[in-house]
Amino acid sequence: MxxxxxxxxxxxxxxxxxxxxxxxxLAGLHTRVLERREAPRRDSRAICLHARSVEMLDLRGLGERFLEAGLPVPSFPLGPKGAVIDFRRLDSDFPFILDIPQSQIESILLTRAQELGVEIQWSAEVVDVAEDDAGVRLRVEGPAGAGEERAAYVVACDGLRSLVRERLNVPFPGAPNPGSVTLADVYLDGLPMTDAHGELSEGGMLLVFPFRDGSCRVVLYDYARASVPVTEPVGLDEVREGLVRVTGSDFGVRDLYWSSRYRSESRQATRYRVGRIFLAGDAAHTHSPAGAQGLNAGFQDAMNLGWKLGAAVAGWAPDWLLDSYHTERHPVGEQVLRLTGMQFRLNTARNRRGRLRRRAAYRLVTPLPPVQAWMARRYSGVSVAYPPTISPSHRLTGTRLPGGRLTLADGTAVRVSELFHDARFVLLESARDGKRADLADLPDHVRAVSYVRRDGRAWPPSLLVRPDGYAAWASDEPDPGRRAPALREALRTWCSRADAARSTRSADTSP
Ligand SMILES: Cc1cc2nc3c(=O)[nH]c(=O)nc-3n(C[C@H](O)[C@H](O)[C@H](O)COP(=O)(O)OP(=O)(O)OC[C@H]3O[C@@H](n4cnc5c(N)ncnc54)[C@H](O)[C@@H]3O)c2cc1C
Known part of the structure; x- marks a missing residue:
């Protein structure tokens, strides 16, 4: 308790x-995770991380751990053979999808959370939640009986059938998607395990995602089995027969070690915040697995909300900051629902008109270089941008800061992501022409960095970046003295509460 x-x-x-x-x-909050399962997950479910998720993990120094566990593959299969999104030209340090089973993603995150002092309580099922004058009260059931917990804030990451969302009476409009898909983790001797693979035929659709250990995830939308109840287990024979029905080959399938029948739903909560309680991940939005967006969208909800709650508990969050979680993430959830819905309908249409539209889309439209570039940015999550808070806004405001390397004023070279490992705001000031801004008197949660060179496209002379890697404010004014008032205003808007006591630190040019 x-x-x-x-x-x-x-x-x-x-x-x-x-x-x-x-x-x-990481924000230093006393954090408790209540989980009704008895132990960490062992099954694999979702299977890939998109570039923006890997970028964000890298912002926290976790990129290497994930790259060691996953398999980078250059393309994402859309359906028909050869129809892919090619990520190789993506403007990212991670121009690929990282195939990695959900159980491994959770295992790495669990280890990291424990390193940071988070308390994880297994076999703890939340059965009721309500806000009162003193905060939030939760009723929790476990092997030792029922008890009560109190919290300043609660975040419901309790999935599609969220009890918390239900207790809050937040509507979750939408519907189940037609048909179920068969998922199986197997070995396929007949396909190279170096890139994802797709096929679409009169019999259905196959997508294959290879894993680092040489096995792979088979996703089969087998029309002959699409209305089988999801409770019916999937065996190796069914997978083999489905592969033959859909593609004409069984690809030498063998050694099934996990399988499931999955019927997705497309829904979105109407509110992501009710007072001191927030909804995130599948509790807030759910969609078809087309495009592998679900896990990635939830991960980015978490990255958006975490530092804001940290600021609220530390006492420096501006009044509007917690509300910005809904303002920023709800429209992204809507976009994801639109995108996955469009792809799902395109792939599963079986009438003549639908088939013609699909052929035109995949043969004529998706191979076009501008369409490829658009899809790579959209599916990978790097195109997500948040509405500006300060007017007039700069063209970069709300966009994500791409990675790359910087040479600091003292001559050291750093990866941009290293500057964000402790989840502070980062104020990037160009010192190229020798002019230096007066960066004393900054709050503790803002790191000031003077740099002389950046590889890639130049940045504006002054750029304030949020802990989650999105630009909060930028200025093209080359004279530090002349841009100082706007910078002060930006810092006041984003990084302080009018009545909060502010600790100060002198300028810090080291990562
Ligand atoms: C079979 C299957 C296959 C999938 N395949 C893909 C895929 O290929 N690509 C993709 O992008 N997505 C896929 N998804 C969806 C993806 O797994 C989810 O988007 C992702 O898991 C969402 O993460 P989450 O943490 O928000 O919710 P969840 O992973 O659902 O986690 C919710 C957690 O809350 C716990 N919980 C629930 N209620 C309570 C309570 N009252 N008290 C305490 N704990 C509670 C649950 O035990 C669970 O551990 C798949 C899902 C399934 C089921």
Whole structure:
């Protein structure tokens, strides 16, 4: 039972809950994760991380751990053979998808959360939640019986059937998607395990995602089996027969070690915040697995909300900051629903008109270089941008800061992502022409960095970046003295509460 007033409780230790727990732990908050499962997940479910997710993991120093566990593959299959999104030209340090089973994603995040002092309680099912004058009260059931927990804030990362969302009476409009898909983790001797693969025929659709250990995930939309109840187990024979029905070959399938029948739904909560309680991940939005967006969208919810809750508990969050979680993430959820819905309908249309539209889309439209570039940015998540908060806004405001390397004023070279490992704001000031801004008197949660050179496209002379890697403010004014008032205003808007006591630190040019 928790009685500390600064506790944040995360309900659910799925990928969203664990990613959020890492962010809260990093912010130094007393964080408790309540999970009804008895132990960490062993099954694989979702299977890939898109570039923006890997970029964000890299912002926290976790990129290497994930790259060692996953397999980078250059393209994402859209359906028909050869129809892919090619990520190789993506403007990112990670121009690929990283194939990695969900169980491994959760395992790495769990280890990190524990390193950061987060308390994870297994076999703890939240059965009720309500806000009162003193914060949030949760009723929790476990092997030892029922008890009560208190928290300053609660984040519901409790998945599609979220109890918290239900208790809050937040509507979750939408519908199940037609048909179910068969998922199987197997070995396929007949396909190279170096890139993803897709095929679409009169019999259905096959997508294959290779893993680092030489096995792969088979996703089969087998029309002959699409209305089988999802509770019916999937065996190797069914996978083999499905492969033959859909593609004409069984690809030497063998050694099935996990399988499931999955019927997705497309829904979105109407509100992501009710007072001190927030919804994130599948509890807030769910969609078809087309485009592998679900886990990635939840992960990015967590990265958006974590530092904001950290600011709220530390006492420096501006009044509007917690509301910006809904303002920023709800439209992204809508976009994901539109994108996945469009691809799902395109791939599963079986009438003549639908088939013609699909052929035109995949043969004529998706191979076009501008369409490829658009799709790579959209599916990878790097195109996500948040509305500007300060007017007039700069063209970069709200966009994500691409990676790359910087040479600092003292001559050291750093990767941009290294500057964000401790989840502070980063104020990037160009010192190229020798002019230096007066960066004394900054709040503790803002790191000032003077740099002389950046590889790639130049940045504006002054750029304030949020802890999650999105530009909060930027200025093209070359004279530090002349841009100082606008910078002060930006810092006041983003990084302080009018009545909060501010600790100060002198300029820091080291990562
Ligand atoms: C079979 C299957 C295959 C999938 N395949 C893909 C795919 O290929 N690509 C893709 O992008 N997505 C896929 N998904 C979806 C993806 O797994 C989800 O988007 C992702 O898991 C969402 O993460 P989450 O943390 O928000 O929710 P979840 O992973 O659902 O985690 C919620 C957690 O909350 C816990 N919980 C629930 N209620 C309570 C409670 N009252 N008290 C305490 N704990 C509670 C649950 O036990 C669970 O651990 C698949 C899902 C399934 C089921």
């Amino acid at each position: 928790s009685s500390r007033p600064d506790t944040v409780v995360v309900v659910g230790a799925g990928p969203t809950g664990l990613a959020l727990a890492c962010e809260l732990g």
